[in-house]
Amino acid sequence: MLAFLLRRLAGSLAVLAGVAAVVFFILHLTGDPAAIMVAPDATKDEIAAFRHAQGFDRPLVVQFVSYAGGLLHGDIGKSLRHETPALALVLERLPATMELAFFALGVMLLVAVPAGVVSAIKPNSAVDWIVRVFALVGQSAPTYWIGLMLILLFGVGLGWLPVSGIGGLRHLILPGLTLGFFSAAKIMRLTRASMLETLGTDYLRTAAAKGLAPVRVIVNHALRNAWLPIVTAVGIEFGTLLSGAIITENIFAWPGIGRLAVQGVLDRDFPVVEGVVLMTATIFVLINVLVDVTYAALDPRIRYE
Amino acid sequence: MRFRPLALAATLLVSLTATPLRAADFSVTISQGVDVDTLSPLRTTNTPTFNVVGQIYEQLGYPDGPGKMVPQLATSWKRLGPNLFEFKLRKNVKFSNGDPMTSDDVRFSVEKIKDPAYRSTQGPYVREIVKIETPDPYTVRFTTATPQALFPGTRQRLYIVDAKYWRAHDNAYLETNPIGTGPYVIKSWHKDESVELDVNPNYWGPQPAVKHVVFKPIPDAASRVAALRTNETDIITNVPPQYVSTLVSGRTTDMASVKSVRILYIAFNTLQPGPQQNKLVRQALNYALDVPSIIKNVLGGRAYPVPSVIPTNFFGFDPHAAAYTHDVAKSKSLLAKAGYPDGKGIDLVLQSPNGRYNRDKEICEAVAGQLALVGVHVTVKTNEWTNYTTEIAKKQVGPMFMLGWGITNYDADGVVTGILTSDAPNSAWVNPEFDKTVFAARAELDTRKRQALYAKAQAIAHEDAPWLFLFQFEDLYAVSKRISWQPRGDESIDVKLIKPR
Numbered sequence: 001m002l003a004f005l006l007r008r009l010a011g012s013l014a015v016l017a018g019v020a021a022v023v024f025f026i027l028h029l030t031g032d033p034a035a036i037m038v039a040p041d042a043t044k045d046e047i048a049a050f051r052h053a054q055g056f057d058r059p060l061v062v063q064f065v066s067y068a069g070g071l072l073h074g075d076i077g078k079s080l081r082h083e084t085p086a087l088a089l090v091l092e093r094l095p096a097t098m099e100l101a102f103f104a105l106g107v108m109l110l111v112a113v114p115a116g117v118v119s120a121i122k123p124n125s126a127v128d129w130i131v132r133v134f135a136l137v138g139q140s141a142p143t144y145w146i147g148l149m150l151i152l153l154f155g156v157g158l159g160w161l162p163v164s165g166i167g168g169l170r171h172l173i174l175p176g177l178t179l180g181f182f183s184a185a186k187i188m189r190l191t192r193a194s195m196l197e198t199l200g201t202d203y204l205r206t207a208a209a210k211g212l213a214p215v216r217v218i219v220n221h222a223l224r225n226a227w228l229p230i231v232t233a234v235g236i237e238f239g240t241l242l243s244g245a246i247i248t249e250n251i252f253a254w255p256g257i258g259r260l261a262v263q264g265v266l267d268r269d270f271p272v273v274e275g276v277v278l279m280t281a282t283i284f285v286l287i288n289v290l291v292d293v294t295y296a297a298l299d300p301r302i303r304y305e
Numbered sequence: 306m307r308f309r310p311l312a313l314a315a316t317l318l319v320s321l322t323a324t325p326l327r328a329a330d331f332s333v334t335i336s337q338g339v340d341v342d343t344l345s346p347l348r349t350t351n352t353p354t355f356n357v358v359g360q361i362y363e364q365l366g367y368p369d370g371p372g373k374m375v376p377q378l379a380t381s382w383k384r385l386g387p388n389l390f391e392f393k394l395r396k397n398v399k400f401s402n403g404d405p406m407t408s409d410d411v412r413f414s415v416e417k418i419k420d421p422a423y424r425s426t427q428g429p430y431v432r433e434i435v436k437i438e439t440p441d442p443y444t445v446r447f448t449t450a451t452p453q454a455l456f457p458g459t460r461q462r463l464y465i466v467d468a469k470y471w472r473a474h475d476n477a478y479l480e481t482n483p484i485g486t487g488p489y490v491i492k493s494w495h496k497d498e499s500v501e502l503d504v505n506p507n508y509w510g511p512q513p514a515v516k517h518v519v520f521k522p523i524p525d526a527a528s529r530v531a532a533l534r535t536n537e538t539d540i541i542t543n544v545p546p547q548y549v550s551t552l553v554s555g556r557t558t559d560m561a562s563v564k565s566v567r568i569l570y571i572a573f574n575t576l577q578p579g580p581q582q583n584k585l586v587r588q589a590l591n592y593a594l595d596v597p598s599i600i601k602n603v604l605g606g607r608a609y610p611v612p613s614v615i616p617t618n619f620f621g622f623d624p625h626a627a628a629y630t631h632d633v634a635k636s637k638s639l640l641a642k643a644g645y646p647d648g649k650g651i652d653l654v655l656q657s658p659n660g661r662y663n664r665d666k667e668i669c670e671a672v673a674g675q676l677a678l679v680g681v682h683v684t685v686k687t688n689e690w691t692n693y694t695t696e697i698a699k700k701q702v703g704p705m706f707m708l709g710w711g712i713t714n715y716d717a718d719g720v721v722t723g724i725l726t727s728d729a730p731n732s733a734w735v736n737p738e739f740d741k742t743v744f745a746a747r748a749e750l751d752t753r754k755r756q757a758l759y760a761k762a763q764a765i766a767h768e769d770a771p772w773l774f775l776f777q778f779e780d781l782y783a784v785s786k787r788i789s790w791q792p793r794g795d796e797s798i799d800v801k802l803i804k805p806r
Contacts, residue, residue, distance in 0.1 A: 035695040035730075039350045039429040039461070041712070041723035043730055046428050047698060053424045081342045082496075083424075083480050092496060151531045164336075164523050164532040166498055253523040253532075255497035263339070263497075268691050 001296070001303075008292070012285040019281040020071055023274055024064055032056040033080060033268035054080065067274075076278065077271035081263075086271035090257060090279050096166055097256035100248065101241035103176030104183055108234055112184035116191025120199060121218065131188055138185025147178040147251040164253040175252035179245045183237045190233050194226040201225075227298050235291035242287075243280035331805055332517040333788060335798060336529050336538040340497045340522040344483040345476075346464035347418050350426045353542075355462060356798045357500050357520050362464035362485035365392055365411070368714045368795075371620035372752070374456075378406060378465055378486065379445075387452035387750060394443040398509045400467040401490045408439035413468035415447075415458070423476065430461035452748040454755055460714050488513050488801040497522060502800075513801035533558055533783050540790065540798070544781040545663065546605035552783045563792045564609055565780040567711030568616050568720070569662060571655065571672065571773040574703025574733035580643075580651045581704045587770035589639035591629040593679040594773055598631075599671045603664055608776040613763040614725060616777050618794065621717025621746070621759035627767045629774060636679045648680025656706040659687040663778060669707055672773065698730045705773070706733075713795035717759045718747055725771065734771035 034051040035042075042050070051057050070077055079086045119131035154174060155163035162171050198204065199222055207221045208214070246258035257276050264272035295302045337353040346358040365379040374382075379392040398406040415437055418425045434457045436448035447457045470484050483491050488510065489502035500520040504513060521538055523529040529541040530548045534555060544552065544560070552558045573581040580586045600608045612628030615621050637647070645651050657669035666687055673683040683705070688696075696702045708731060712719035721743045727735040739762055746758035766772075782792045789806045793799070 031692055031695050033691055033695075035698045036691050037350075038426045040694075040710075041719065041730065042429045043728065044698070046432070047730065049421070050424070050426065050428070053421050083343060083345075083348065084477055089496070148527055148531075151528065156531050156534045159535065162537055163535055164528055164537055165521060250524045251528050253497075253521070253525070253528060255495065259497055259524065266691065267342075 005289070005293075008289050012289065015285055016278065016281055020068070020274070020278060021064075023277045024067055024270075025060070027268070027270050027273055028060055028063065030268065036267070037080065076275045079264075079269055079272045081267050081269045081272070086269075086275040089260060089272055090275040093255060093257040093260045094279070096254060097242060097245070097249070097258065099166075099172060100175055100179055100245060100254060100256060101238060103172055104180035104241050104245075105234070105238050107177065107180030107184050108187045108237065111180075112187040113191050113230065116188045117195055117218065117223065119188075120192045120195030123196065128192075131192065135185040135189045135192075138181045139189070141181075143178060143182055143245075143247045144251060146181055147175070147248060150174045150178055151251070166255055175245075175248050175254050178251070179241060179248045183241065186237065187230065187233060191226070191230055194229050195222060198222045198226045224298070228295065231294055231298065232291055235287050235294075239280075239284045239287040242283045330517075331515055332519070333515045333540070333800065333803055334519040334521055334538040335540045335542075335800075336521050336523045336532060337542045338522065338524055338526070338529070341494070341500055341520070343480045344491065344494060344500075345480050346462075346483070346485070347414060347423070347427060347466060348425050348480075352796050353522075356796075357502075358464065358483065358485075359462075359487070359797060360489040360502055360518065360800050361483045361487045361491060362466065363487045364459075364463055364465065365394075366459055367462070368459065368716070371618065371622075371715045373715070374459060378411075382456055382459075384456075384750070385446070387748070388449045390447045390449070390453075390456050390458075392445045392447075392458070394445065395509065396443055398486050399507060400470065400484050400486050401505050401507065402467065402470060402484045404467050404469050404484075405442075406465065406467070406486050407442040408445045409442070410465050410468045411445045412437045412439050413471065414463065414465050417466070417471065418463075427461070430463060431458065433457045433460075452750065454747055454749055455714065455716060455718060460716075460719065462713070489518065492517075510801075514804045515800050518800050530783065533785065536785065539785040539788050541783050542780075542796075543663070544783045546607050546781065548783070549605065549607075549781065557786050559784055559786055561782045561784050561790065561792050562607070562779050563794050564618060565711065565778040565796070566616060566618070566713060566715065566794045567662075567709050567780075567796075568611050568777045569608075569665075569668070569707065569709045569775045570611075570614075571669070571705050571707045571775065572724075572731075572733055573705055573771060573773075574700070575735065575771065576700055576733050577703040579653070579704045580645060581653060583643050584769055585639050585643035586645065586651065588629075589636045589643065589679070590676060590681065591770055591773055592632045592636035592639065593676050593681070594629070594672065595631040595675055596775060599668060599675075600776055603667050603671050604778075607663075607779040607781060609779065610776045611774060612767075613774070614766045614772065615717045615720055615759065615763060618777075619715050619717055619720065621756060623756075623760040623763050626760065626763040629767075629770075633679060640679060640681070645681075648676075648682070651680075652682045653684075653704050655683050655685050656693070656702050657685055657687050658690055658693055658707060661690050662707075662709045665707060665709075668775070697733075700733050703733060709778075711796065713797070715795075717762075718743070721759075721762065722747070725766070732771075734769075736765060736769050736771070739765045739769070 034047050034056055038047055038050045076086050079089055115131045119128040122128055151163045154161045161174050204222055207217045246262055249256045249258040261276040339353050341354040341357045342351055343349050346362040363377045366374045366376045369375045378395055380395050382392045385391050415431050415434055417423055418427045418431050433449040433453055434447045435450045438446040449457050467484050488505055488508045490505045492501040492503045494500045502518045504516045523532055526545050532538045533541045549560055553560050573587050575582050596610045611617055613626045640648055655669050658665050669685045673685050676683045710724050723729055724731040726740045742758050742762045746755050749755040787806055788803055790803045
């Protein structure tokens with residue numbers, strides 16, 4: 001297991017190095033931000049002088065070498081817009097995004113999974129019908145629309161919850177639900193499908209035939225086997241949530257990394273975008289490793305050599 | 306009488322919440338679309354950032370309408386020669402850390418912007434100043450390379466920083482720890498969340514009514530409107546026209562609007578080959594356009610037609626300037642004269658930003674629709690902003706492109722030399738006579754002669770038609786009914802003028 005982990009982590013480093021290189025070249029190929037940073041009535045010479053001061057006029061390869069050298073020292077450079085270390089900006093925003101992602105994860109695990117299970121046990125019942133409609137709406141309605149509807153209903157209409165900014169649980173509910181809705185719908189459908197498949201197997205019929213209580217049949221026998229695809233999906237979904245819920249953060253003025261990324265792209269703030277992408281990639285890679293490890297814990301047949 | 310604890314509690318609660326706001330508590334929240342990018346006033350060129358640092362820092366003076374300057378840290382200014390300008394500074398002004406404000410601070414601020422190592426984006430703001438003298442602590446003299454009609458240092462924002470404080474700290478520290486002479490001091494900055502300011506108890510001017518101000522950025526326009534309706538904020542900027550009726554009829558909300566300094570136009574790139582190089586075609590397309598109809602149907606009436614290249618509320622605008630009117634017959638005859646009967650053979654791309662200006666893409670589509678009525682085929686292409694501006698500066702965008710231009714000094718100079726003269730970064734038109742006229746105006750010290758030169762420039766531009774002439778925006782703000790505040794056309798917000806209603 002340890003050897004497996006080490007191998008996986010080494011592979012992860014290679015993935016991250018690749019990501020770092022790709023994001024660098026894609027970003028720089030879109031042009032540098034000198035023209036939008038400097039005052040709009042700047043002359044050609046003034047723009048050129050600014051470009052030189054920022055080092056944008058160096059050959060791309062030279063810029064890449066200095067960027068890669070910085071990376072090896074754990075330095076992704078200073079934000080062009082804020083003149084502060086880009087990594088600090090990313091880390092500053094990460095807790096807000098985590099808060100939102102964990103709330104959405106809670107919705108996934110505590111609402112979506114049980115709902116999916118119940119709807120699979122009683123297919124075509126009223127509960128199943130409601131769950132399926134929710135899943136359909138959640139997957140097809142744009143996040144932007146759901147967010148605005150929640151704002152209009154619970155914020156403007158009923159006045160129960162604040163509609164913008166961060167600060168305590170009350171502020172978390174609307175953006176958390178908006179973000180969780182899409183993922184929850186996905187997990188709900190997946191749980192239902194996975195459970196339906198497992199419920200039809202012979203060993204479950206055996207378990208029921210030998211007189212086990214229905215709850216034990218479902219929890220100990222069915223759910224245990226249905227878990228694997230759900231865990232994979234939840235893991236990947238959580239990675240997506242952590243990588244910044246761009247639309248949700250924008251609607252609710254939530255100070256997370258999604259908003260930082262959007263502003264970074266608009267401003268061509270290279271180090272900030274590189275920082276966000278690298279952070280996201282790292283999270284994804286780690287979650288993948290974690291999902292693999294969880295597999296082994298859930299299914300005794302899976303063993304890593 | 307029986308004791309009724311519930312009723313008593315309720316009465317207490319009501320009386321507590323109904324207590325009139327004490328002056329010492331008066332707090333206001335302002336929501337713009339973006340957070341500040343820095344708290345250094347010498348690096349940014351970003352209006353939302355100026356709106357925050359402008360509460361902490363002050364300028365020598367600021368423009369307040371055509372030919373009008375409001376004194377701030379300078380009490381008076383005079384011209385000592387065509388190239389030499391003198392400012393007398395206000396005495397007994399202190400920075401919020403107690404340092405006195407003197408001429409050395411003014412010199413330092415200009416030099417810091419000019420210092421390549423500081424990488425300020427404000428270089429063009431002070432480009433004319435070639436020499437700074439400080440004969441005494443309250444006198445500053447600027448020398449410019451060429452004669453200037455406008456006072457240097459007032460053409461654009463120039464905020465004065467504390468030289469002693471700045472020399473003692475590194476740049477990164479100064480990005481987040483502002484010390485100014487203004488009516489407010491920094492309390493906290495949580496990025497993308499809020500900037501909070503407290504009143505400066507030692508401010509040299511009258512104490513403002515607002516004691517505490519929060520700048521809380523909300524990027525999405527619909528959410529800004531919702532936040533105002535739920536009383537989470539008191540002033541919101543850039544209200545889309547479709548929300549106006551909801552906000553006007555709101556119990557706690559109201560609209561505030563003002564004619565913007567920003568004009569919107571569609572330029573012809575006459576440096577690229579194509580029918581737009583023909584003056585007659587450019588004139589014809591102007592006659593084909595029905596600007597009032599676009600304003601009414603696309604912007605809900607929230608804009609003002611501008612007949613010329615100079616905004617109507619700027620020094621230099623000629624109210625008698627010739628204007629294009631909607632005249633389809635004339636447009637068609639000009640097209641025929643130019644060799645394109647019924648517009649046949651004209652197929653132009655209209656480059657548009659997407660979301661940078663209020664309904665920019667929709668305006669371009671309306672323009673394309675109107676030009677189709679005279680037979681001219683126009684395709685609208687949208688562009689990502691950063692790339693767009695970079696390419697415009699390289700003069701690569703065309704054959705037609707939309708751009709907005711806002712300059713806060715209410716003077717024609719900042720408009721024509723930014724977007725029209727052949728050396729201007731955003732110009733794609735060459736007319737030596739126009740260049741000669743506006744450069745003469747820049748150096749002309751006699752106001753009446755200068756006005757006449759701009760009138761001439763407008764006549765040249767009308768004849769040669771470098772643009773499709775469109776309009777000036779109306780800036781839309783929405784405000785809470787608990788405050789009283791008047792917006793300004795230059796998009797700046799002066800918190801010290803906000804009062805409780």
